[in-house]
Amino acid sequence: MSAFPQPLTGRAAPLLVDNVDTDTIIPSREMRSTGRTGLAEGLFAPWRYSDADARIENPDFVLNQPDYRGTPILLGGANFGCGSSREHAVWALAEYGIRAIIAESFAPIFHGNCLRNFVLPVTLDRAAVEALAGKTIAVDLAAQEVRTQTDVHAFDIDPEAKQMLAEGLDAIDLTLAQASEIEQWTAADRTARPWVYLEPTR
Amino acid sequence: MAKTLFEKIWDTHAIATTAGGSTLIAIDRVFLHERTGAAALKRMAEMGRKVRDPARVFAVMDHIVDTRIGRGDGTLMQGGEGFITETRAACCEAGITLFDVNDRDQGIVHVISPEQGIVLPGVTLVAPDSHTCTQGAFGALAWGIGSSEAEHAMVTGTLRLERPKTMRVRIHGALSPGVTAKDMILTLISQHGAGGGAGHVVEFAGEAVTALDMEARMTLCNMATEFSAMTGLIAPDAKTFEYLSGRTYAPDDFGDPYWRSLATDEGAAFDCEIAIDASAIAPMVSWGTSPEQAVPVDASVPQGPARAHDYIDLDAGARLAGTPLDAAFIGSCTNSRISDLRRAARILEGRRIAPSIRKALVVPGSLAVKRQAEAEGLDKVFEAAGFEWRMSGCSLCFYAGGEGFPEGSRVISSTNRNFEGRQGPGIRTHIASPETVAASAIAGAIADPREYAREEQAA
Ligand code: SF4
Numbered sequence: 001m002s003a004f005p006q007p008l009t010g011r012a013a014p015l016l017v018d019n020v021d022t023d024t025i026i027p028s029r030e031m032r033s034t035g036r037t038g039l040a041e042g043l044f045a046p047w048r049y050s051d052a053d054a055r056i057e058n059p060d061f062v063l064n065q066p067d068y069r070g071t072p073i074l075l076g077g078a079n080f081g082c083g084s085s086r087e088h089a090v091w092a093l094a095e096y097g098i099r100a101i102i103a104e105s106f107a108p109i110f111h112g113n114c115l116r117n118f119v120l121p122v123t124l125d126r127a128a129v130e131a132l133a134g135k136t137i138a139v140d141l142a143a144q145e146v147r148t149q150t151d152v153h154a155f156d157i158d159p160e161a162k163q164m165l166a167e168g169l170d171a172i173d174l175t176l177a178q179a180s181e182i183e184q185w186t187a188a189d190r191t192a193r194p195w196v197y198l199e200p201t202r
Numbered sequence: 203m204a205k206t207l208f209e210k211i212w213d214t215h216a217i218a219t220t221a222g223g224s225t226l227i228a229i230d231r232v233f234l235h236e237r238t239g240a241a242a243l244k245r246m247a248e249m250g251r252k253v254r255d256p257a258r259v260f261a262v263m264d265h266i267v268d269t270r271i272g273r274g275d276g277t278l279m280q281g282g283e284g285f286i287t288e289t290r291a292a293c294c295e296a297g298i299t300l301f302d303v304n305d306r307d308q309g310i311v312h313v314i315s316p317e318q319g320i321v322l323p324g325v326t327l328v329a330p331d332s333h334t335c336t337q338g339a340f341g342a343l344a345w346g347i348g349s350s351e352a353e354h355a356m357v358t359g360t361l362r363l364e365r366p367k368t369m370r371v372r373i374h375g376a377l378s379p380g381v382t383a384k385d386m387i388l389t390l391i392s393q394h395g396a397g398g399g400a401g402h403v404v405e406f407a408g409e410a411v412t413a414l415d416m417e418a419r420m421t422l423c424n425m426a427t428e429f430s431a432m433t434g435l436i437a438p439d440a441k442t443f444e445y446l447s448g449r450t451y452a453p454d455d456f457g458d459p460y461w462r463s464l465a466t467d468e469g470a471a472f473d474c475e476i477a478i479d480a481s482a483i484a485p486m487v488s489w490g491t492s493p494e495q496a497v498p499v500d501a502s503v504p505q506g507p508a509r510a511h512d513y514i515d516l517d518a519g520a521r522l523a524g525t526p527l528d529a530a531f532i533g534s535c536t537n538s539r540i541s542d543l544r545r546a547a548r549i550l551e552g553r554r555i556a557p558s559i560r561k562a563l564v565v566p567g568s569l570a571v572k573r574q575a576e577a578e579g580l581d582k583v584f585e586a587a588g589f590e591w592r593m594s595g596c597s598l599c600f601y602a603g604g605e606g607f608p609e610g611s612r613v614i615s616s617t618n619r620n621f622e623g624r625q626g627p628g629i630r631t632h633i634a635s636p637e638t639v640a641a642s643a644i645a646g647a648i649a650d651p652r653e654y655a656r657e658e659q660a661a
Contacts, residue, residue, distance in 0.1 A: 017509065019396050019492045021621045029603030032281045034240035034288050046623045079397035079430055083621060084600075085332040086238055087348035105397055107430050109332055113348035158364055160222020171350075172251065175358045178218055178226060182360060185217040185228065193214075193460075195453040196230045196325060198257040200299070 003168030014133035021083035039092035076103030081110025243292035278604030309568020319449025338435035339419035380655030388486035399431030410480035537616035538567030556646025
């Protein structure tokens with residue numbers, strides 16, 4: 001996975017349903033190994049296939065329509081990505097090629113998982129999301145804007161998340177750069193809260 | 203300045219500010235399971251990284267593990283055994299404590315963490331599992347994360363976080379007989395929406411909350427994630443300390459005044475407050491495919507999204523009570539503890555489930571719960587009533603592709619999610635308390651558990 005494309009352009013595929021859960025984005029039975037790959041085919045399996053086992057496509061599902069097949073931009077409703085914490089939902093979306101999701105709101109764990117995998121979650125109000133449906137749009141992370149030919153929608157993003165996405169930074173490496181502060185804090189904490197620290201007992 | 207409980211825990215754990223302006227928060231405990239934890243361990247090994255303090259990282263086999271009696275590593279799920287053997291090897295390699303398939307302390311992560319005294323008041327605890335909020339019942343800041351964040355927490359002992367907002371949900375008054383913590387949380391979510399807690403840490407307070415025992419408090423906090431909250435928590439009190447005293451990983455003694463300081467100060471401000479009257483809460487049953495689509499058992503199905511009505515096959519205006527059922531499930535991190543099993547067994551004792559119920563399972567939350575239940579003879583009550591008695595694990599709380607309910611079943615379930623396909627393709631799930639599951643299994647249709655409560659009161 002890599003830094004966020006600047007800007008990202010594509011046709012906005014409308015999946016304007018509230019409370020899309022991660023069981024629907026990637027059902028448990030599609031998570032067949034402990035790895036992070038081989039998930040794209042199972043993406044949205046319950047909705048994308050009329051027969052998931054035989055992989056027979058449901059022509060009504062948005063990502064099966066010729067205009068949207070393989071698009072990097074998905075639109076969603078409220079509380080997108082709710083339910084199970086499975087990061088496989090984002091791995092499946094990213095492997096399929098989705099790099100930005102524009103929705104009215106996101107479930108918190110899913111939102112964090114997107115950021116860690118360089119998929120941009122953009123929150124816009126419902127009317128703005130609906131107005132993007134089917135349009136070719138540009139998602140500009142640097143300018144924090146979603147643009148159509150006629151409209152510009154500004155969005156908020158945490159500055160740290162923005163930088164990490166734009167530069168493809170690894171959170172663990174960044175944190176390890178502060179290792180001495182962590183060590184210092186831990187040394188003091190051992191005295192303050194000794195009960196937190198455990199000896200291996202098994 | 204007056205502080206909320208959340209603020210006290212946050213401030214205690216704030217190590218530093220990052221260049222981007224978030225906070226590095228110290229993580230005291232990490233708990234993994236074989237489904238999402240294996241991915242974190244695998245990636246960590248691939249990157250050549252190590253667990254910073256293995257003594258404070260735990261793992262358990264609960265999600266994919268078989269729950270049929272006599273189980274081993276094999277599961278009905280295709281590839282399931284791989285998750286188990288890989289997790290075992292990775293835990294051994296990383297030096298972290300594993301509660302293995304048939305370890306006597308095995309069980310669902312959020313059931314065994316308190317049983318072992320791994321979660322404590324005032325600690326931060328994370329797990330790559332959304333229902334980690336369950337453990338907030340002990341006054342911990344405990345929340346669900348993804349696998350990448352779990353790797354971050356194991357390797358660095360921290361997470362990079364933006365400070366969440368705070369909400370207090372005060373539930374005053376007293377619950378009526380036959381009404382439970384499950385009904386409290388379903389009421390909150392149905393009234394304020396499945397996204398109602400987004401961006402917030404929710405403190406549950408009020409006399410109806412303090413009146414709950416620790417197991418019911420866990421049920422209440424368990425579904426904070428269905429409210430989209432970062433987590434839920436309840437200030438620790440004498441019940442909390444009594445529950446934890448003597449547990450394997452807990453301190454010997456909670457006499458230090460520090461433990462009493464873990465409460466919201468008088469006058470501390472929350473970003474948002476909600477009040478609920480406990481006496482107005484009825485037994486709740488979900489009618490649709492989101493936990494917000496829940497109503498009192500004696501109400502009719504309201505108008506909701508067409509997709510939900512189609513999937514669940516119930517029209518607006520239909521009476522929920524009396525809807526015929528095909529299966530029943532008692533288990534999950536929401537309602538699988540000994541008190542849940544005792545209450546369900548009390549209703550089932552001397553009765554049989556309806557012949558139309560084709561599959562009925564009781565899955566204890568841990569092997570310790572299972573032993574306790576067997577010592578009390580509850581297993582015999584369930585079996586005599588027509589339920590199967592199982593080993594502990596997540597089981598059919600979610601469908602992993604192995605064991606399933608009969609095709610097209612309508613299930614009454616003590617779990618937390620009624621999503622499309624959550625319990626199997628095409629399976630229609632109604633979530634409710636264990637009492638409601640027991641009463642409904644007897645009736646063969648969604649039923650009001652209060653008639654049993656009244657009977658008990660009369661007796
Ligand atoms: S019992 Fe269900 S909700 Fe709880 S941890 Fe297991 S799968 Fe998740």
